[in-house]
Amino acid sequence: ASFGDHRPSSEPVIGVGDMVSVSIWEAGSGGLFSGPLVADRFSAGSKSALIPEQPVGRDGAISVPYAGRIKVAGRRTQDVQALIENELAGKAIQPQVLVSVTRPISQAVTVTGEGAAGARLPLSGHGDRILDVIAAAGGNRAPVNETFVRLSRGPVTATVPLTTVVSNPKENIYLRPNDVLTLVRDPQTFIAVGALGNSTELPFQADGITLAQALAKARGLSDFAADPAGTFIFRFEPASVVRRLSPSSRLLGTPLVPVVYRIDMRDPNSLFVSQAFRMRNRDLIYVSNAPFTEVQKVLTAFSGVTGPVSSAALAYSYAK
Numbered sequence: 001a002s003f004g005d006h007r008p009s010s011e012p013v014i015g016v017g018d019m020v021s022v023s024i025w026e027a028g029s030g031g032l033f034s035g036p037l038v039a040d041r042f043s044a045g046s047k048s049a050l051i052p053e054q055p056v057g058r059d060g061a062i063s064v065p066y067a068g069r070i071k072v073a074g075r076r077t078q079d080v081q082a083l084i085e086n087e088l089a090g091k092a093i094q095p096q097v098l099v100s101v102t103r104p105i106s107q108a109v110t111v112t113g114e115g116a117a118g119a120r121l122p123l124s125g126h127g128d129r130i131l132d133v134i135a136a137a138g139g140n141r142a143p144v145n146e147t148f149v150r151l152s153r154g155p156v157t158a159t160v161p162l163t164t165v166v167s168n169p170k171e172n173i174y175l176r177p178n179d180v181l182t183l184v185r186d187p188q189t190f191i192a193v194g195a196l197g198n199s200t201e202l203p204f205q206a207d208g209i210t211l212a213q214a215l216a217k218a219r220g221l222s223d224f225a226a227d228p229a230g231t232f233i234f235r236f237e238p239a240s241v242v243r244r245l246s247p248s249s250r251l252l253g254t255p256l257v258p259v260v261y262r263i264d265m266r267d268p269n270s271l272f273v274s275q276a277f278r279m280r281n282r283d284l285i286y287v288s289n290a291p292f293t294e295v296q297k298v299l300t301a302f303s304g305v306t307g308p309v310s311s312a313a314l315a316y317s318y319a320k
Contacts, residue, residue, distance in 0.1 A: 003130075003151060003158050003173045012125060014072045014080065015106025015177070020062055020099060022051040022084065027094035032066055053102055066091050077101060109175050111137040113183035114147060129172045130165055133181060142185035145205040152180040159184070161206035188281045192218035195226035195289035204279065211263065211277040214285060221265065221287055228265035230288030235259060235280060 014020065024033050025048040033049035054062055060073025067087035072080045081097045088095040101107075104122050112118045117138035130149060134140060140147055140162065147162040153176065162183070165171045175181065188206055193199045197219025204214070211233065215221070221228065236256040242249055251257045263270050263277075 003160055003171050010176075011076060012101075012104065012107050012123070012177075013074050013076055014056060014101060015104075016056050016058060016060055016073050017105040018056045018101050018107070019053050019103035019105065020056060020072065021053045021102050022062070022064055023098040023100075024049050024051070024084075024088070024092065025096040025098075026092050031093035032088070032091055033095075056106075064088075072099075107177045109133055109177070109179045109181060111181050111183075113150075114140055114142045114185050123175060123177065127174045129174055130181065131172050133175055134183070140183055142183070145207075146185050146187045148184045148186055148206055150182040150184055151175075152182070153178075161208075163205060163207045186281070190214055190279050190281075190283045190285060192285045194285075194287035195222040196220070196285070196287050197222060209279050210275050211279060211285075212271070212274040214279050214283075215274070218285065222289070225289040227288045231263040231265055232286045232288070233261040233263070233277070233279075234284040234286065235261075235282075 026033055029047050031047065033047060051064060056062055056073055059069070059071075061069040061071045064070050064084055064087070067084055070080065070084055070087065075083075077099045080099045084097045084099070085095050088097075108120050108122045109128075110118075110120050111133060119137060121133055121136050123133075128136075130151070134149075144162050144166070148159050149162050149165050150157060150159045160171055186206070187203060188208070189201050189203050191201050192214070196215075199218070202214070202217050204217070209217070215231075221231070235258075237245075237259045239253075239255060239257055242251070242257040242259060245259065249257065261277075263274060265271070265274075
């Protein structure tokens, strides 16, 4: 999986709920915002007024004296400044306006899951990447090699191993307002059984391993007991994948279909296939210690397994 969009975030705009303050300057005294009470020996100079901080209403507007309700939602601060100056022209003395977003509530992301302090965090003006926000939330409590980063943006959700985000700058993308970032601890394991040096459940890192690496973790095929033609991988595949492997399968009505891949280690090409075949969480590797014809008899006992058993070539095509 990949987050894909690594473009810088767009320039922030004001949103509903943001806290906004407005300062107005006039070129001289005696204007709307520079009455005689504030006049002094420098009265010919500019005078200013600070409008108290206020939230952007549900209508996307704020109130400015003598200018009324000003639509600010979806606009940059400099655009709002120009709009207020235009509304005050002819009323105030050469008005100059400064608009500041004191609390950018709408420019925030939500961090949940294994983050040390799950919260809604504001984005800075220069833009924040995934690792910036994770650090601001207190970091990740789970082991990095067991953690996945799940990013939800609108209707789209993508999941990438945290180790990939750390090692690949293109995956450490800029976050956008209202993104939801979830840190998920999901230890990855596979089960190795049969004529292997170590028949057990073995862990692997979140960024994955190949079949060749998995066999190495299981101490390889047993020299005297293993049948090199009988290496099998049992897993559940989406129906869309099985439809290409076996269009006539009677199990295509279910979302996940049990599938068996066979690798013949006597074929040199299979060694290359094993280096490209990616293992998945909860896969089962079985190495036969009997001739392949005997294994076929065993497989007939599995009523829920799609058939025929997929070849190494198909495994290479669809398991990448």
